[in-house]
Amino acid sequence: MAQDPLLQPFQLKHLTIKNRLMMTAHEPAYPVDGMPTELYRAYHVERAKAGIGLTMTAGSAAVAKDSPPVFNNILAYKDEVVPWLRELTDACHEHGTAVMIQLTHLGRRTRWDKADWLPAVSASHHREASHRAFPKQVEDWDIDRLIRDYADAAERMHAAGLDGIELQAYGHLMDQFWSPLTNTLEAPYGGSLDNRLRFTFDVLRAIRERVGPEFIVGVRYTGDEQLPGGLNADEGLAISRRLKDSGMVDFLNVVRGHIDTDPGLTDVIPVQGMPSAPHLDFAGEIKRQVDFPTFHGAKIQDVGTARYAIESGKVDMIGMTRAHMADPHIVRKIMEGREEEIRPCVGANYCLDRIYQGGAAYCIHNAATGRETTMPHDIPRAGQKRRILVIGAGPGGLEAARVAAERGHEVVVMEAMSQAGGQVRLAAQSERRREMIAIIDWRLAQCDKLGVEIRYNCWAEADEVRQENPDVVIVATGGYPIEDKPGVGHDLVVNSWDILSGHIKPGKRVLLFDDAGDHPALQAAEIIARTGAELEIMTPDRTFSAEIMAMNLVPYMRALQRPNVTFTPTYRLKSVERNADSLVATITSDYLDLNHERHVDQVVVNYGITPMADIYFDLKPYASNGGEVNYDDLIVGKPQNVVRNEGGRFQLFRIGDAVESRNTHAAIYDALRLTKDL
Incomplete structure (x- = not known):
């Protein structure tokens, strides 16, 4: 361990960062009224207690009132x-973890109808596709005000005792000045590269005047x-050299790409099925040519890749942000020689997609992340050993078995199929989503280590x-x-699971009707489209695949935007x-009320899920709680004591x-909060 490249300290000016692993700046959307209160603190402290070298808060904290967050950011x-x-x-420092924060002005990457209804502002009038607001082009008094806002915010961070700040310059105001695509100003802030960089260096000078030369920027x-x-x-290389040569910057954190569209954002921050570490070599080349402290993070989801990034000298600090959410x-675990026990990031991007939909960031298969004040990451032992029987070895059942076994209980799992996994195993049949099976494999390994008995091909009956x-x-x-849908002809259709499993082959002319808007429909559509079949994807919603959030939709669209595929929203089978x-x-x-017709040789439907709960109802009369759950206690994480x-x-x-059709995260969260106190 003493020779592990990841565990070596890194000296950044006066600051010694104890190892090379970091969480890059990100906003999990946990603030309350723009403030990083108890939950926000607990989230970062949990990672600090486990030994991370540097944690960066906010992605990004807003420096001005005309940069209203489009989701729940720090103000x-x-x-x-x-x-x-x-x-x-202070809480993170107690564990030896350095803390920084990312500051930004969003520029055009926001909306005028947020917060105080101030106009968005940028270096041009050009609208950003993702947020759709046309910005006001900055005036001279705007620039003076914005420079002051950055400096004021930096001074607050210095006063808060942080180890440093990071300015955000990809897709936000600062690099909206840099890019010829988003800067239509005249001199002195438009035109040549030096003019386009002038705003950044004016901001840096103002910040240095406030925080002094030692504070890390x-x-x-x-x-x-x-x-x-x-x-x-x-x-980009010229900008890197100018930042270094300015003497006002202490490190570079390099990314590649653009985030003004959903596809662009997804290429910068890749999801499952996309290459790992796609920009690492690019960041490494900038470090090689500029010879300056360089940080990087973009789909570094496993320790081996992170170790290579440091050992090869490509970068000085490597970000494993989504991995640390998982x-x-x-x-x-690295320090204790338990790398094989690390819960893997499966790239489902449930975390990021949720915040862009206005929700808090949660990991698809670690339900304690973002709930550190009510849910444990480390499961404590119970005072008394009990016998726990779990029926079903999908993600929820295996999580219940794992947590109960961590509590020290005797656990038996009864699974009707010959393999564990449930719907996750079905989803992983698609090559692009094969990483999902790690949700199951990790739990199976943990259950095996903890002595859980799993009985396959075992159909549970009440008496048994x-x-x-x-x-x-x-x-x-x-x-x-x-x-049983549609009401007339349901015996003539096939469902999306049939296509996914390979039990039924796609037809030549296919209508796929999606009434649920979730992954199985588009996964089936990919399989059908790949055969060259003429495919129409229809939904009664005004947008298709409403349950598949923005970044996850990108790979589907890249697979389905082909001549043989059409999309038809607002129509119903x-x-x-x-x-x-x-x-x-x-x-x-x-x-x-319409009566249009489609003449096809196959109709594939996706109406959602019916609970398979007969065994539950058969067992209710024999249960002390009659199956009842006290929701008030469930919500706050208290034990269930209903009789x-x-x-x-x-x-x-x-x-x-x-219980009802939801998703993988809901099943795992159900399991954790019901079994953590058994």
Whole structure:
């Protein structure tokens, strides 16, 4: 361990960072009224306790009122942020972790109808595609005000005791000045590269006047926009040298690409099925040529890749941000020789996609992340050993088994299939989503280590369950596709699971009707489209795939935007009838009563999931709680103590899709909060 490149300290000016692993600046959207309160602090402290070298807060903290966050960010323009950040910083410092924050003005990457309804501002009037607001082009008095706002915010961060700040310059105001695509100003702030950089150096000078020469200041920036007419790699290298030569910057944090569109953002921060570490070599080349402290992070999801990044000298600090959301204890496990126990990041991007939809960031398979004040990452031992029976070995059932076993209980899992995994195993049949199976594999490994007994090809019956003499029964049987729709012709259709599993081959002319808007429909669509079949994807919603959030949608669209595929929103499948060798699908709408027809040879439907809960209802009469859950206690993380049947021999709970159709994260969260106190 003493020779592990990741565990070597890094000297950044006066600051010694104890190892080379960091969380890059990111906003999990946990603030309360723009302040990093108790949960925000607990989230970062959990990673600090486990030994991470540097944690960066905010992605990014807003420096001005006309940079209203489009999701729940820290408001660095408010004086009251200082004591909150001091508490967070002091708490992380107690564990030897350095703390920095990223500051920004969003420029055009926001909207005028947020917060105080001030106009967005940028170096041109050009609209950003993602946020759709046309910005005001900056005036001279705007520039003076913006420079002052940056300096004021930096002074607050210095007063809060942080180790440094990082200025955000990819997709935000600072590099909107840099790029010829977003700067239509005249001199002195437009035209030549030096003019376009003038705003940045004016900001840096103002910051240095406030915080002095010792406070650490870095820049996270794009070294190549990868857009025609935008900043190219040569200009990115020139900017890198100018930042170093200015004497006002202490480190470079290099990325590549642009984030003004969903596809651009997804290329900068790749999701599952996309290459790992796609920009590491680019960052390494900038470090080689500029010879300056260089940080980097973009889909570095495993320790081996991170170790290579440091050992090869490509960068000085390597970011594993989403990986630390999946497992906050990565550094501790490396130090203890337990790398194989690290909970893997599967690249599902549930974390980032949620914040862009206005929610808090959660890991798809670590339900304690973002809930550190109510949910444990380390499961404590129970005072008394009990016998726990879990029915179903999908993600929820395996999580329940793992957590119960961590508590020290005797755990038996009954699984009807020959393999564990449930719907996750089905999803992983698609090559692009094969990483999802790590959700199952990691839990199987943990259950094996903890002595959990898993019985495959075992269909649970009520009498058999009772004969096991359990103290707790957890029903995690999942669900199956809704089979009785459409009302006329449901016997003539196939469901998306049939296509995904390979049980039914795609037709030549296919109508895929999606009433659920989730992954199975588009996964099936990819398989069908790949055969060259003529495919129409139809939904009654005004947008298709409403449950698939922005960044996850990008790879689907890249696979499906082809001549043989069409998308039809706002129409509904009414019925299906057979006509000789073809099917006639009658189409209507929620807006008008229509009777359009499609003549196809296959109709694939995706109506969602029906809970498979017969065993739960069979067991209810024998359960002490009658299956009841006290929601008030569940929400705050307290144990379940409901008694409805004094003669009941066991507690009974059901989780995940056995309750109602939801998603993988919901099943795992159900399991964690019900079993952590058993």
